[in-house]
Amino acid sequence: AQKVTQAQTEISVVEKEDVTLDCVYETRDTTYYLFWYKQPPSGELVFLIRRNSFDEQNEISGRYSWNFQKSTSSFNFTITASQVVDSAVYFCALSDPGGSYIPTFGRGTSLIVHP
Amino acid sequence: DTAVSQTPKYLVTQMGNDKSIKCEQNLGHDTMYWYKQDSKKFLKIMFSYNNKELIINETVPNRFSPKSPDKAHLNLHINSLELGDSAVYFCASSPWTGESGANVLTFGAGSRLTVL
Numbered sequence: 001a002q003k004v005t006q007a008q009t010e011i012s013v014v015e016k017e018d019v020t021l022d023c024v025y026e027t028r029d030t031t032y033y034l035f036w037y038k039q040p041p042s043g044e045l046v047f048l049i050r051r052n053s054f055d056e057q058n059e060i061s062g063r064y065s066w067n068f069q070k071s072t073s074s075f076n077f078t079i080t081a082s083q084v085v086d087s088a089v090y091f092c093a094l095s096d097p098g099g100s101y102i103p104t105f106g107r108g109t110s111l112i113v114h115p
Numbered sequence: 116d117t118a119v120s121q122t123p124k125y126l127v128t129q130m131g132n133d134k135s136i137k138c139e140q141n142l143g144h145d146t147m148y149w150y151k152q153d154s155k156k157f158l159k160i161m162f163s164y165n166n167k168e169l170i171i172n173e174t175v176p177n178r179f180s181p182k183s184p185d186k187a188h189l190n191l192h193i194n195s196l197e198l199g200d201s202a203v204y205f206c207a208s209s210p211w212t213g214e215s216g217a218n219v220l221t222f223g224a225g226s227r228l229t230v231l
Contacts, residue, residue, distance in 0.1 A: 035219070052217065095217070103160075
């Protein structure tokens with residue numbers, strides 16, 4: 001069973017628009033970790049954020065913000081005032097004891113920001 | 116200094132050949148991983164090594180074998196290559212945090228394997 005679902009395969013926006021990338025996860029464990037990674041066109045995977053299951057505070061880092069809601073098993077990522085450099089594939093990942101704490105990735109959302 | 120380095124970056128080979136991809140990390144991490152990314156960008160774990168011991172081995176064909184001479188290296192050997200093996204293979208490493216699960220991965224740049 002898929003443990004991390006990113007239902008949006010591709011999103012296309014115009015620069016300066018706000019965009020939210022959805023992530024829904026599934027786990028039987030009470031302790032787990034959630035992550036977001038970015039894969040720009042250059043191909044490397046870059047870590048963005050980590051969240052543990054006991055910390056539901058939303059986080060903001062510049063134009064990036066994350067909304068963690070255990071009630072809906074979601075960990076959504078919002079980019080405010082998007083820029084062309086935000087164009088990338090974004091992956092949500094889950095690490096839990098049931099998976100031996102090996103991060104399991106969603107299928108990714110390709111974000112295209114047009115000038 | 117490159118934290119996680121993979122070689123080669125590109126590899127083109129014929130079906131049936133045997134090939135290896137090397138990975139080295141200079142971060143002092145205890146755990147290393149191999150992920151396969153298919154043409155649809157799906158990232159799937161293949162292997163994970165912690166202190167030279169295999170801690171998880173997903174259902175990959177036994178044509179694939181990880182080899183770790185020391186904790187800074189995790190090489191991937193592939194025998195009898197098939198067309199379906201064409202993909203980008205990513206090596207990654209992380210500090211081992213016991214069972215806390217807070218393993219932030221540092222990835223290499225990827226190795227694109229094309230099997231003809």
